[in-house]
Amino acid sequence: MYQQIPYTYGYVPHKLTSKEVVQAGVSRTLAGIFNSQFVPWKLHKPGSKWEPELSQGQKWLQTLQITQSGEDKPSAFKPLAGEVDESYNLTVSAEGDVKLDAVSSIGVLRGLETFSQLFYQHSAGTFWYTPYAPVSIRDAPTFPHRGVMMDTARHFFPVPDILRTIDAMAWNKLNRLHVHVTDSQSWPLVLPSMPEVSEKGAYHPSQTYSPADIDAIQKYGAERGVEVYFEIDMPGHIGVVSLSHPELIVAYNELPYWWWCAEPPCGAFKLNSTAVDAFLEKLFDDLLPRVAPYAAYFHTGGDELNKNDSMLDEGIRSNSSEVLQPLLQKFIDAQHARVRKAGLTPITWEEIPLEWNITMGQDTVVQSWLGGSSVKQLTGKGFKVIDSNYNYWYLDCGRGQWVNWANGGAFAMGFPFNDWCGPTKSWRLVYSHDPTANLTADEAKLVLGGEVAVWSETIDATNLDTLVWPRASAAGEVLWSGRRDPATGQNRTQMEAAPRLNEFRERMVLRGVRASPVQMTFCTQGTPEECEYAL
Amino acid sequence: MYQQIPYTYGYVPHKLTSKEVVQAGVSRTLAGIFNSQFVPWKLHKPGSKWEPELSQGQKWLQTLQITQSGEDKPSAFKPLAGEVDESYNLTVSAEGDVKLDAVSSIGVLRGLETFSQLFYQHSAGTFWYTPYAPVSIRDAPTFPHRGVMMDTARHFFPVPDILRTIDAMAWNKLNRLHVHVTDSQSWPLVLPSMPEVSEKGAYHPSQTYSPADIDAIQKYGAERGVEVYFEIDMPGHIGVVSLSHPELIVAYNELPYWWWCAEPPCGAFKLNSTAVDAFLEKLFDDLLPRVAPYAAYFHTGGDELNKNDSMLDEGIRSNSSEVLQPLLQKFIDAQHARVRKAGLTPITWEEIPLEWNITMGQDTVVQSWLGGSSVKQLTGKGFKVIDSNYNYWYLDCGRGQWVNWANGGAFAMGFPFNDWCGPTKSWRLVYSHDPTANLTADEAKLVLGGEVAVWSETIDATNLDTLVWPRASAAGEVLWSGRRDPATGQNRTQMEAAPRLNEFRERMVLRGVRASPVQMTFCTQGTPEECEYAL
Structure with a gap:
């Protein structure tokens, strides 16, 4: 229920x-x-x-x-x-x-x-x-962009769950909700100009966001200082459009999936298709004017495009970067022009500039997720960056495989069924991350902030709160107050953060968000030293 | 709330x-x-x-x-x-x-x-x-003992949460709820004969189980075919008694904790104390007659007793096994005699026979948690065994450290703050476990079944359901139906179990238990092959 x-x-x-x-x-x-x-x-x-005392002179x-x-x-x-x-x-x-x-x-x-x-x-x-x-x-905040990314395509989240997440974000002084609103799995977004896309692409008629829903979510956020912006991930991660517009998509639900994409079902836009362009013109004409009143940004995705997909595209038949790169450049140029025309600023995932070497306007914000030297490379190229390093800030990680492993060789290969990005990012690990680590001062200036990510392969409304909170609070403190204490120049310590987080978690629970416990009550009632691993 | x-x-x-x-x-x-x-x-x-069709002749x-x-x-x-x-x-x-x-x-x-x-x-x-x-x-069930162990001492669980867990257990044909009702962290159990123990030892007056609570929990279980039995873990894991009876306990809350016990706060019964014996006589006279009407078992604990504790015991001043073993033998003999006198059968953790080489009656059931060859060793000694192999069936594992790591050497040592028993036991890993693996037929006969464990360092009522269900369901199927399909003699496969678990998870959610999703809706709506890692 x-x-x-x-x-x-x-x-x-x-x-x-x-x-x-x-x-x-x-x-x-x-x-x-x-x-x-x-x-x-x-x-x-x-x-x-x-x-x-109540009886003394207060x-x-x-x-x-x-x-x-x-x-x-x-x-x-x-x-x-x-x-x-x-x-x-x-x-x-x-x-x-x-x-x-x-x-x-x-x-x-x-x-x-x-x-x-x-x-x-x-x-x-x-x-x-x-x-x-x-x-x-x-x-005052250290970083201006302090966000949560929520994937509403792998599992659908009813509007009240999104609004409750916005509530908790505001308590944590987080100010950006990035809604990854579609993906190859489902298309919950109702488009009045093309109702067939969600009619065919949503999991169920109840699993959709009407224009009124979108407006209500954005306004609810705006009233709380939380800007809600949307992502249509493309040209990969969009297989579901095949259900209503099969002519636009290659490799939908091809198996074995790992040959064609990172997870089932596969599916990407054809990269050299006027029909795709016309579809996107219509989509953006429908959607962007509706979201622009309460958002400065629109995210055009761009992660994990698998070159093999275009081998199935009768207009391309190639997986060569040399063939695909110019097509992708044209694709990105066209979509970003539409985003700007609507008064919005484009955001892409890091693969677009780093893996595909696509040229983009310097207004473009790039979201980084692969860790390592990505943020340094991106800021070195002059891009503004949102950091979502999966080693620290992917809150879905570490709870095990969700694909099936048949008995035999697959079982032996999959055992013990860890997912790709474990271990679980505990609040201590989340809190240890500094988005500007190893950057020069000039590079650091280009880091707008970061977002924790809530990919929803095994997350829905039942476990959303317990997985996001209070771990997103730990990222929130890094983003608002900085990983380092300006007074000492030293990294902030768990010894001080743990009591703060224990307390704030209680506030969140009492305000109606099912935040997970940080430490057992013995620890919350005692000093941090009583629950310390002291050398 | x-x-x-x-x-x-x-x-x-x-x-x-x-x-x-x-x-x-x-x-x-x-x-x-x-x-x-x-x-x-x-x-x-x-x-x-x-x-x-509703219109056709049904x-x-x-x-x-x-x-x-x-x-x-x-x-x-x-x-x-x-x-x-x-x-x-x-x-x-x-x-x-x-x-x-x-x-x-x-x-x-x-x-x-x-x-x-x-x-x-x-x-x-x-x-x-x-x-x-x-x-x-x-x-018909494969194993007669199919359980969940719930730790109500590290975090307290209100009675409704326990009753809801019993509901879900009954839906899963699980038939034993093992309540680890006290530990060094807190003593929620009200003893009318010694009210000071919970008055001093509970986290808060609201965090207690009255005799009426205990009776209600057991009866609620009995009505659903779920036998609720209790554990007072001893002689370690009982430091909290120091708050009301300091004369009975050594090493309470000693630091650094790892020298004295596995986690804070430390604390163990004095092993050679007539006062401890008198306390336990009174405790058991109070408790056992109350729980015996709806339980066949009583668990006397016995895990992780740290020899160093007795160095602080002025009556012993030794950490030598040769000194401590006879004292522990006498301690176990005395407590088990009391359990039997109340018409109950004793259960202990595996360390008592395997690490301490304590002799116990063959009626005693031994709960194994350390994996490896433990079950084989125990059944080889003729003990009946409950299997809770932590590598598979510890549902709390894999979500990160809960003790604090100060900046500096501790931080470097703790990073990335994994807990001792990761990775998270996904349902696939839970489901892969066979409690009788590598046993002879005679040894296997002594395996009564198993229990999944819910140690509550970072689990309370907010996240209980999402962490227990549906992973306990996967263990439930192994325990009821067997890891192997009797028809084929082969291990059961995820390809068939995943759809069952997806469906049953939905039933649980709709019946009021916040079971986590198993797979994204794309997978639950499709065939298992559409979300398979196929070689």
Whole structure:
């Protein structure tokens, strides 16, 4: 039943205003403090005294004064990386006066979130307190692009699960939701101009995103400072289009799959087809104007294109890079021109420039996933980069093979059935990653940030929360605060991060997200040293 | 809020009757068919025809005739392994007459569960059908002990989560829930004779099992053919008793932990202490009569006793096996005598006979976890064995370290922060395990079955379901049906198991258990060959 949680939202296209965004933020902040019932007994030794006395003369919060010093730009709710100033100053005086100053309404949201996380509920009941006042916080993000990538094609995610993910992202000051909305497995995206694509390509009529869904998801994000942008992965990873438009696709569901692509079902666009071009013209004319009001970016994919596919293309019959590269160059040029025409900035996966040596405009952002020297190579070529190094930030990894291995030779070869990218990226491993490691200062400037990836071969609504949270929180801290502590210049340590993550995980659970436990209660109640591997 | 789901059940001690067990089973069966809304579109290609026509002349189920040919023994709801006949015959005739025959009421429950799994709901609404009639099923378990071990000490599990686990176990024909109810981390078990132990030792007053809770859990299990038995792990893994009875424990929370035990906090009973003996006399007098009405077994633990602990014991001051072994022999003799006196059969972990060479009665069941040749050694010594080989059946493994690694040498040593028992045991790896592999026929006869283990360092109510199910189902099939297909003598294959598991996972989710997906919907909708790694 978890896939069928009822939800309602109105499809009322309107422009968000700064005022309503801040007002809604204040409401959520108060709800976060007063409704989540966070009595933090899991953070203190049993029997110890950690709550304020209710009978002694407390000081009460008197005022909450919010000042937005700048006027939001037109791009406030669809910013390019860095276009919105997310910094804020928050002070709680000894007298109980709260001041929150920010340049933008998004900065106000970030400050309100921090404010909400200062409070606990008292075990005696309807009393709330902060042990942290007086306090003064000056805060700003290290990286402007702090994201989660969610694959809605291998498994479909109902809208409420996406909205809940946006909620948790906002609590974590993550600001980009990259929706990998189609792939060779399914096409959940309803295109009013070509309804047959999702009618044939979705797993089921219930497993689709209508224009109203897309609008609601983006607006829900924008209201929380989370920009939702979409990816149509191409020219590989698009086999499902064959179900409605077989003339556009080669190698759909060819077997054995590993000869034609990385995972079943295979399928790629024909690289030299006017029909493909016409299809994409129609697709982009339909989709891009709908997503542009709340996104600065559109991701055209480009990972893992298998050259063998074009051997089945009667118009090409070759797997030679020399033959394919110019065709791909033309393909990318055409699609990126369409993206720009719609007022959006293109993003591609790293193979397009690095493996295929495709020339692209310097506005293009490149998403890196292969680790190693990729980020250095890309920034060396002058590209802006989003880092999703699979060795650290692929949250789906390490839970085993999902393809079947018949008895006999295959079984022996597959045993013990590890997947390609294990081990599981524990929060400690996620937290150890610095997207700017081994870069020069100039190269580092081109790193916009990063995204954790949630490929969904074995993830759906039932286990989404437990796999994303709190591991994405660990990446979120790296992206907001930096892997290194500016005060010491040293890498941040698990010894300090573990207690923070233990606490924040409790907040997330109490706010309705099933984040996995970080450590056993003995550890959350004790000091980090009591659960340390000390040499 | 997930830890705080309200629940109610009456504490009305009464003897279960066969009639009420079967009647309740029938009610659950009908609910399972009619309430779970299992329209199996995830198991068929989109657009394909797979449902019966509603307008054609269907045959209707006419009768359900249940015959229990034997009378339930007094031990029916607390059987030793093999004491209850769980076999059944189920036929659905072409005319719609259903006959279910079994020797025991538990056999009836097993047959009813199978019956419920023959049905689907029609997408048109309130119509249900089976495509499998006429059918005749003769079914019986391969192993009599088919279990899940749940650790409620590292993280506490609220009663509703345990009951839900029992539900899912019954759907999977698993029949033993082993509750590892205490450990060095916490003592959730309320002892009316010594309330101080849980008052000091529980993580929080809300994190306790009252006698009413224990009774309710056991009775809930017994009604579903799931015997719930308990483990007090000792003489190691019991440090928490130090909080209420410091005089009984050595090495509580000593650091660095790895010198004194396998994980923090350390702590073991003094091995030569009359005070410890008196404590255990009182503990067992309190607990054993309460659990004996619905359990045949009591587990006295015995894993990972670290010899160094006794160096801190002022009565021993030695870590020599020659000194410690006779003391441990006396300790085990005393505790097992108490278990037997309460009418229960003792179970220990394998280290007691294999590492410490302790002599035990041949009634004792030994639980093996270390893999390798352990099961062969134990059966060679004539012990009955429960197999929980950690290389296959430890469901907590492979998700990373939970202790903290400070920057510097520890960080370098810990990176990439894998846990001790990775990789994650995917269902394919779980399913590949045969508890009787490499045994002689005589040795194999002593293998009662196995248990998957759910150690809870990083598992609590939020992620319990997703980690246990459907992987425990894969072990369940091995334990019920055997790793090998008796018809072919060959190991069962993933090619046939994957579709079964995909389907059963859907049933579990719709019945309210958040089982993780096995494969992406493309695979569940297609043939196993479409998602096969074929050579």
